[in-house]
Amino acid sequence: MSTTNGTTAAAALPTYTKKDFESGVDPRWCPGCGDFSIINQVQKLLPSIGVARENIVFISGIGCSSRFPYYMNNYGMHTLHGRAPSFASGLKLSRPELQLWVVTGDGDALAIGGNHFIHTMRRNLDIKMLMFNNRIYGLTKGQVSPTSELGKKTKTTPYGSADYPFNPPALALGAGATFVARSVDLEGAHMGVVLKSAAEHRGSTFVEIYQNCPVFNDGAYTFLTEKAVKAEAQLRMEEGKPLLFGKDNRKGIRFNSQSAELEVVTLGEKGAVEKDVLVHNPRRDDPTIAFMLANLSNRPGFPTPIGIFRAVKLPTCDDLNWKVINSAKAKHGDVSLRKFLSSADTWTVE
């Protein structure tokens, strides 16, 4: 078997272009679907990440979003509803040198696949998950999803949903993901930057991408993407920079040490100055502030954060495992091996 411990010799890579990552199959997404802009950004990114095309694998579940691997010119796995993270875990554990991207939807990842999702995040396997969040079941034509808003009318909630939705980055943080980010289909440049960081991260990587489904949930993100409201509605988190937003960056997010809460301040009002504003640091080991930021999403009076909530380095599950395997293998040939093999419920018949 060709399992190695994750390091393949750095052979000279061919120069790729975006075209090298297109399968040539015409996508079957509806016109105007946000999925187009996401695949465009991914195909634009891959030539530049320094990984051989054959070492990149795209794995998906079931849903509109999960058709993704079909359109990529890579090793592609279109698995089952909710199960892509588990399939990917098996592949990653046996072939750590491959770069794995899981493409999933809000229903796929968080409803039927919710259990696999949290466990894949906590293990810190080096797997990159892109979750296209259209807050609806697209492929099955418009039913409520675990990210649909409270009160949302869908085909299966004709009187409005009475379920509270998941907040995906908060969930990923709670589950222990070492990289958690959010971007938006219409913000191509922003998504490109986030995806590049995701590609560079080693460990469990979760990127939520707000994706418009013009057919079954049109306009889900206009509150964030419309020109007129954008500046007030988006909080662009950038490492090392104060969390400013609003017209001319006049507003900021401050940590109120009395109430232990985040609050919005307007610079120049009530004595607020820029130095009061929280400086974004996604590399804190403690995910508490990242979690607070994630919880600003959809909160009245607060902007929606986009960018990287958390990016911390921790040994991955496969690093730790190959360490065990390599040290056990090194001892092979020891006389003690025979003894080990025969221990534990084995008796040799003389």
Add this chain to the structure above:
Amino acid sequence: MNADPIGVLTGSHYLDGDHSCSEGAIAAGCRFSAGYPITPSTEVVERLASRFPRVGGRFQQFEDELAASIAVLGAVWGGAKAVTVTSGPGFSLMMEHIGLAAITECPVVYINVQRGGPSTGLPTQPAQGDMMQARFGSHGDYRLIALCPNSPQECFDLTLRAFNLAEEYRVPVVVMLDEVVGHMTEKVVIPPADQIEVTPRRYTSKKPGDFKLFEAAEGSLVPEMVKAGDGYRVHVTGLTHDERGYPAMNVVAQDKMVKRQFAKIVENADKIITFEEKNLLGAEAVVVSFGITSRIAEKGMQLAREKGAKVGSFRLITAWPFPEKQIIELSKKVKAFVVPELNMGQMSLEVERLAAGRCRTIPVLHAGGTVHNPEVIAEAILEAVR
């Protein structure tokens, strides 16, 4: 190809059936396993977890059997030989991925150590109630191979064979133990590595571009494979697909795909099927049995012979595909089949179907929890020859 000596525990040992399965897997070249603890199967993965690191293998405990049974498919598509192990409740959860393994023609081994059911049933006691589930448990039409060992020695031999068959036919193979076979300790002889035949995965030598992942060569029904990282662009999907693996949702593609996948098993049935016959010459009744029940049936036959019955034995080693030809031939020669099983009638239905009224079929049924009383089997034999 011979087994890699690094994993082969050559010698004579006392092993229980579960541990013997682990050794069979390692000898076969299995280097990946995923699982979720469940009695009475956990010993198989516990031994793998302990043995694997020294031979470069990897066991991962997953969050449930859904995850474990698809993680092994991920490992296979990455080039590993892989196994997952479970019992009834977990086997039910794994049905989804047995179907995926079947449609994607993924060589993988599932081990089910049967316990009493339905549902949580009897976690620590034996049954043989999952035989039809092994065959038909996932939705849609597919064929797989199922083997049923009746001793720790056969647990080794048949787990090894399960891996070889999986590679030979690119199908999921299920090894169906029962709690007693899994937990009984007996002598197991493991040959030297150079006497163990291992079927390697058949990778294509075709160039990317010429190669189709689901196209079998002339005269063969089984396509070659590639693994991730080898430079091939492949698409593997659980949707109905064409030879390239691309979704093709139409009647023609469905017909072609399903029928070839069936033919792999049906046309090779003679090569796949194994069984053990004893004392058939002049027999008036034949006991058809498998797994632990075949061991009890030996005693039943002995008791019946002492009372003058002419009885022979036909032991199923492959449960699926079923030895149809052999049962049909025997049905022309004997008065009756006696079919003891630890369930309320599963394999006996198959025997009855094939006997087609030419002779009687007498099931000896037991709801599980322990093994048969051999006298009950003896009585059924005596009734059969009456």
